[in-house]
Amino acid sequence: MRRFFQVVVAVLFVSLVFDAEAQVNRRTIKKNNHKMATYRGRKSWFGKEKRYDMLGIGISALNYYGDLSPKPGIFSTDITFTKPAIALSYSHRFGPRYAISASFMYGALKGSDKESADPGDAENGTYRYTRNLSFRNRIKELSVVASIDLFDNSMTYISRVDWTPYVFAGASVFMHNPQAQAPATDLNGNPLPEAGQWIDLRDLGTEGQHSQLLETDVNYGIKPYKNIQLAIPMGIGARFKLNEVMDLSVEWGFRYLFTDYIDDVSRHYVDLGVFGGNELAKAMSYRSNEVATPTYTYVGRDGKSYSVVPGYGSEFKDNNRGSKNDRDIFMVTTFKLTYVLGKSMHRAKFR
Incomplete structure (x- = not known):
């Protein structure tokens, strides 16, 4: 009988021990599940936990604005001369809203007085049609731009926002001829x-x-322009999440140029x-x-x-052969597909 009570006591003790351990484990699991469900990464101004890299390929449409546009207005262009371009980019996201991209673009620009100007437009077209100048220019551009998203991406790259508008600006160097x-x-x-x-x-x-040229000549002191020039890319865009690792972006931007000779026309x-x-x-x-x-x-x-x-x-x-007071510009409309290469973020520690 005594032995029976000893066995019963031992069984009860073991049961209590396992029950206590199970309760501890349940509390730990519940606590960790809560951490996992609510984890948003460590907060910091740059969002260090949200860093990752991206590789992109873009197809662009280039439109020229300059001395050989149909009209003298800064936003006058001939859309029939829209030319294609292709671009490759490498980007690094270093915060919930911030990214920087390096890109190479190759494309072309074109303009023609005879094909674009209206000879019946006495105010704007007759002069340009009679001038009868034309050009094409193949552009090779290296650019670095910074972008800022409108919507804060507070999650990891897998759970980034479904879409966001953004603005971008930077600097570029391009070769033209x-x-x-x-x-x-x-x-x-x-x-x-x-x-x-x-x-x-x-x-x-x-x-x-x-x-x-003589000192009395209107173009006296003119110098050959350089084939390598600087520009300022700027614009707006919208990025859409396609799946966990791919985005589609649509961008509309300008290249502000520091030359008026993208078309070889500027002065008298x-x-x-x-x-x-x-x-x-x-x-x-x-x-x-x-x-x-x-x-x-x-x-x-x-x-x-x-x-x-x-x-x-x-x-x-x-x-006048052109107008030296207005620099040339060109517009770039881009559809870009981006692939997330990886991330650098701190792993969550669940305890």
Whole structure:
């Protein structure tokens, strides 16, 4: 009988021990579950727990605004000359709202007086149509931009917000080289060997950059522009979460340029005689004879006679080839697919 009571006491003791341990375990599990459900990462201004990297590929549409736009307004462009571009980007998110991206973009710009200007518009189109200049320019750009989201992403990258608008701005360096197709003949009606070819305009100095100009010339002191230039990218966008690791972004932005020669047009016409015997330079600098009848003849600096349309192709302070007071810009509309490469965040410690 005594042994029976000893066994009963032992069983009760073991049961109490296991029951106490089970209660402790249940409380621990409940506590950890609560931590897991409510965990949002350590709070900090930069959100260190929300850092991750992204790789993106974008398809863009480029639109040119400048001296060869259909009208003189800053927002005048010919959408039929919208050109494609492709971009690759690498981004790092370093906070709930903040990211920085490095990108490479390759695309093209184009403009044409003859195709864009309205010859019947006496206020804006007639002058531009008669000017008859055109260009294309292939752009290679490296940029670094910072972006700020409107909506705070307080979760990890897997649970980031479904969508958010954002703004961006930064700096870029780009390489450009405006070109135009050579006409069939020179200004004297003789066939040009380069007819139909795309010619690098900078090398010709179409506004007298490589010529010996007099101090009384309107373009005196002009220098060749550089093929490598700086720009300021800025704009707005919206990013949409597709799944745990992929986003789709739509961006609309501008490139503010520090050059007015993206189209090789900026200042005044020069005396065609300053080009000497370079018939190609003369033909690319002044092209109004291709669309209008010349009625004014003058003797150039080289002693030769030149017949031009009045107001074009000769040295005079009012003979504007472009407007140096307004810098060129171009617009970039982008659809970008982004893949999350990884993250760097502190692991949660559940105790």
